[in-house]
Amino acid sequence: MNIELHWIASGIILLLVIIFACSAIRIFREYERGVVFTLGRFQQVKGPGLVIIIPLIQQVVRVDLRTVVLEVPTQDVISRDNVSVKVSAVVYLQVVDPQKAIIQVVDYLNATSQLAQTMLRSVLGKHQLDDMLAERERLNMDIQQALDAQTDSWGIKVANVEIKQVDLTESMIRAIARQAEAERERRAKVIHAEGELQASEKLFQAAKILAQQPQAIQLRYLETLTVIGADKNTTIVFPLPLDLLAPFLEKLK
Structure with a gap:
C-alpha cells in the first residue's frame, strides 16, 4: 500500500x-x-x-514585428471647396518598440485604425477636390507623416499610407465631365486664335514685301489664275487689277 x-x-x-x-x-x-x-x-x-x-x-x-496591412474603412470627407466624397485608404505599419506597443496603448491595431480614420478626414479636408484626384502622392505623404508623428509614442512606425479610392456622386461626376469639356473647348479656341494671329502676321509681312515690288503683285495674280484654271470651274469671278489695264487705257486716250 x-x-x-x-x-x-x-x-x-x-x-x-x-x-x-x-x-x-x-x-x-x-x-x-x-x-x-x-x-x-x-x-x-x-x-x-x-x-x-x-x-x-x-x-x-x-x-x-512584421509589417501589418491595415485597411481604413471608407470615410465621408468634405473637401476645402465643399465637395462631399467617400475615401478609403490602406495603412502599412510595424511595431518597432514592443514595450511601448503593449504598455502605452491597449490595442495598438485598433488605436492606429481609429487614428488613421481621423487623420484621413482631417488632412484631406484641408485640400480641394482637384488635389485629391491629381496629387495623391503628396496627400499620401502628408497623411503618413501626420499619422507617424502620433503613433511614435506607441512604438508604432507607419511606413506608408495609400489612398485606395475616391468615390464621387453622380452629379459631381457629370459636373467634372462638363468642366473637362469646357476646358477642351477653351483650349481649342485659344489654339485657333493663336493660329489666326500667326497667319495674320505672316500675311502682313508678305503684303509689305509685295508692296515694295509691283511686278511681284502681277506675278501673284498670274499664279492665282493658273491655280484656278486647273480646277473644273464653269464660272470664275476674278478681280482684275487696274495696274494691268493702265497701258491699254493710255493707248485709248
Missing part, C-alpha cells in the same frame, strides 16, 4: 514538473518578441528563440 502511494505521489510530482516545465518554456520566432512582466511590473523584452519564464510569477505577451 505504501509502495502504491509512493508511486502515485511520484507520478503526481512528475506530472507537476512536466506541467511546470511546459508553462515555463516559450519559443519565439525570428519576427516575434516577448514582453515579460514580473509580478505585474515590466522586466524586459525577450526573444527570438527559447525563453524561460517563472510560472505564476512572470507573464509574457507575444508581439509580432
Whole structure:
C-alpha cells in the first residue's frame, strides 16, 4: 500500500514538473518578441528563440514585428471647396518598440485604425477636390507623416499610407465631365486664335514685301489664275487689277 502511494505521489510530482516545465518554456520566432512582466511590473523584452519564464510569477505577451496591412474603412470627407466624397485608404505599419506597443496603448491595431480614420478626414479636408484626384502622392505623404508623428509614442512606425479610392456622386461626376469639356473647348479656341494671329502676321509681312515690288503683285495674280484654271470651274469671278489695264487705257486716250 505504501509502495502504491509512493508511486502515485511520484507520478503526481512528475506530472507537476512536466506541467511546470511546459508553462515555463516559450519559443519565439525570428519576427516575434516577448514582453515579460514580473509580478505585474515590466522586466524586459525577450526573444527570438527559447525563453524561460517563472510560472505564476512572470507573464509574457507575444508581439509580432512584421509589417501589418491595415485597411481604413471608407470615410465621408468634405473637401476645402465643399465637395462631399467617400475615401478609403490602406495603412502599412510595424511595431518597432514592443514595450511601448503593449504598455502605452491597449490595442495598438485598433488605436492606429481609429487614428488613421481621423487623420484621413482631417488632412484631406484641408485640400480641394482637384488635389485629391491629381496629387495623391503628396496627400499620401502628408497623411503618413501626420499619422507617424502620433503613433511614435506607441512604438508604432507607419511606413506608408495609400489612398485606395475616391468615390464621387453622380452629379459631381457629370459636373467634372462638363468642366473637362469646357476646358477642351477653351483650349481649342485659344489654339485657333493663336493660329489666326500667326497667319495674320505672316500675311502682313508678305503684303509689305509685295508692296515694295509691283511686278511681284502681277506675278501673284498670274499664279492665282493658273491655280484656278486647273480646277473644273464653269464660272470664275476674278478681280482684275487696274495696274494691268493702265497701258491699254493710255493707248485709248
